[in-house]
Amino acid sequence: MESLQIKGAILSPSSGDAYTAALKRNSDLSTLRAAYVVQPATVSDIPLVLAYAAAQSPPLEVAVKGGGAHSSTWASSEGGIVIDLSKLNKVTLAEDKQSISVQGGALWEDVYKVTSQANVDVVGAPLWFVGVGGFTLGGGYGPLSGEHGLAIDNLLSATVVLDDGRVVRTSAEEEPDLFWAIRGGGGQFGIVVEFVFKVHPYAGPFTGGLLVCPVADKADLAKISDLITEWKKAQTSAERFTLHFSRPPPEFKPCVLIFPSTLHDADGARAHDSFAPFLELGRPALPFKPAPDFLTVSHAADRALEHAPRRLAIRGTMFTDFFPELLGAVWDKWLEFTEGNADVRSSAVLWDCTVPDRIADVKPGDTALKTRVPHYWMAVQGRSTTDESVDACRNFTADVAQFVRAKNTELSGQDLGWLFNMCQGDEKPEDVFGENLPRLREIKDKYDPKNVFSRGVSVKSRT
Numbered sequence: 001m002e003s004l005q006i007k008g009a010i011l012s013p014s015s016g017d018a019y020t021a022a023l024k025r026n027s028d029l030s031t032l033r034a035a036y037v038v039q040p041a042t043v044s045d046i047p048l049v050l051a052y053a054a055a056q057s058p059p060l061e062v063a064v065k066g067g068g069a070h071s072s073t074w075a076s077s078e079g080g081i082v083i084d085l086s087k088l089n090k091v092t093l094a095e096d097k098q099s100i101s102v103q104g105g106a107l108w109e110d111v112y113k114v115t116s117q118a119n120v121d122v123v124g125a126p127l128w129f130v131g132v133g134g135f136t137l138g139g140g141y142g143p144l145s146g147e148h149g150l151a152i153d154n155l156l157s158a159t160v161v162l163d164d165g166r167v168v169r170t171s172a173e174e175e176p177d178l179f180w181a182i183r184g185g186g187g188q189f190g191i192v193v194e195f196v197f198k199v200h201p202y203a204g205p206f207t208g209g210l211l212v213c214p215v216a217d218k219a220d221l222a223k224i225s226d227l228i229t230e231w232k233k234a235q236t237s238a239e240r241f242t243l244h245f246s247r248p249p250p251e252f253k254p255c256v257l258i259f260p261s262t263l264h265d266a267d268g269a270r271a272h273d274s275f276a277p278f279l280e281l282g283r284p285a286l287p288f289k290p291a292p293d294f295l296t297v298s299h300a301a302d303r304a305l306e307h308a309p310r311r312l313a314i315r316g317t318m319f320t321d322f323f324p325e326l327l328g329a330v331w332d333k334w335l336e337f338t339e340g341n342a343d344v345r346s347s348a349v350l351w352d353c354t355v356p357d358r359i360a361d362v363k364p365g366d367t368a369l370k371t372r373v374p375h376y377w378m379a380v381q382g383r384s385t386t387d388e389s390v391d392a393c394r395n396f397t398a399d400v401a402q403f404v405r406a407k408n409t410e411l412s413g414q415d416l417g418w419l420f421n422m423c424q425g426d427e428k429p430e431d432v433f434g435e436n437l438p439r440l441r442e443i444k445d446k447y448d449p450k451n452v453f454s455r456g457v458s459v460k461s462r463t
């Protein structure tokens with residue numbers, strides 16, 4: 001392997017610190033010890049690595065790393081080759097500012113550096129360190145999704161390295177099946193080395209803040225969910241919030257944290273007006289403050305995350321509405337879990353409230369993403385300070401996500417399945433892709449018949 005003539009870096013356990021650094025992921029639970037980590041410097045390096053992996057007997061497993069933010073081990077490999085795209089992170093805004101080309105290993109920070117300078121915006125992740133690759137291939141719910149839909153709904157074209165080393169361009173006109181599959185089907189069809197996204201006019205200034213609502217009993221929680229139901233009636237695509245069940249340090253008392261955020265809000269007036277009713281429930285821990293650009297917004301959580309335990313397990317699903325019974329039952333589960341074991345008290349449950357209409361404008365069969373009825377998404381984040389409590393975190397995240405899906409189905413009559421970007425790989429593909437699964441299987445057989453790109457929620461047919 002070391003003698004492979006590529007322009008990028010080839011790292012192995014004998015490379016010392018550089019190898020150790022290259023294995024690092026956002027969650028310590030996502031790291032596996034690869035035989036080699038290859039960091040291509042050009043797209044033409046990648047076919048050589050794929051050919052090398054295929055020529056071994058048995059062939060070496062190939063894993064692809066974008067930003068390394070996914071809380072599974074999908075971007076890592078035990079004993080195989082990781083193709084780490086971090087050096088392929090160039091971002092180029094088109095001269096007419098209507099589109100932006102982003103290499104497959106870029107982080108959203110790389111994109112926001114360019115868009116913020118140019119006073120334009122794109123649908124991307126709320127946090128700077130999330131990779132463009134994984135986020136987009138799994139759908140991509142972002143703070144601008146209320147106005148412009150998901151990241152995949154803003155994807156114009158992509159360039160993909162296939163299992164046999166061919167490099168193809170895909171769009172609605174070129175290789176349209178592949179284009180359909182990578183919009184929600186994940187990284188199992190090839191390595192995306194370039195995404196081209198639609199660019200939108202500047203959506204800022206962006207106002208954000210934090211309200212802390214202490215919850216003494218179920219009645220407090222019921223008040224919050226009643227308020228949300230009322231508030232949503234006037235919500236526009238420029239206002240959203242995330243709600244967290246959390247025990248903020250230093251006291252670690254159970255709270256509901258509400259992070260309101262607004263678009264097009266130069267002086268914070270929109271945030272003050274829109275979120276005024278919430279001020280009756282809690283105290284502002286951070287005042288409403290406008291940020292000039294999305295790069296700044298994407299760093300807003302840095303201080304809080306700096307001290308968060310790095311053993312992180314995430315599962316997520318979708319839900320139809322902020323039903324009081326749903327919130328109440330999850331609150332009880334979270335309270336019990338975080339009360340009984342100090343190792344896991346940083347574990348949190350996050351509920352996103354973005355206007356879902358633009359997402360639901362796209363039909364379920366138009367992209368590989370299953371769920372297009374109006375919906376919201378939630379994430380269960382299990383964090384542990386010790387190895388001993390990791391299994392408890394994993395079980396907690398799985399149990400709560402399963403519960404939310406089942407309870408939401410009972411309350412709404414709609415089974416929304418799993419949120420691909422927060423799956424772990426043990427989910428049934430039927431539950432992730434629904435009626436799109438048969439077409440995904442056909443496309444997988446066409447573009448990656450040997451299942452070279454095997455990580456994720458596999459659609460490979462078992463026959």
Ligand SMILES: Cc1cc2nc3c(=O)[nH]c(=O)nc-3n(C[C@H](O)[C@H](O)[C@H](O)COP(=O)(O)OP(=O)(O)OC[C@H]3O[C@@H](n4cnc5c(N)ncnc54)[C@H](O)[C@@H]3O)c2cc1C
Nearest residue numbers: 064066067068069070074075104131133134135141187192
């Ligand atoms: C703190 C946090 C907040 C998040 N918030 C959101 C959110 O608001 N909305 C949302 O939708 N998701 C969110 N996510 C989930 C996130 O979108 C996924 O974890 C996503 O996979 C991260 O992308 P990545 O490139 O960093 O992942 P990686 O860990 O690098 O990869 C994840 C998967 O994508 C594949 N992949 C990555 N890049 C490529 C590529 N270029 N070509 C082919 N395959 C590729 C990998 O092989 C792997 O299977 C969040 C995650 C975290 C940890």
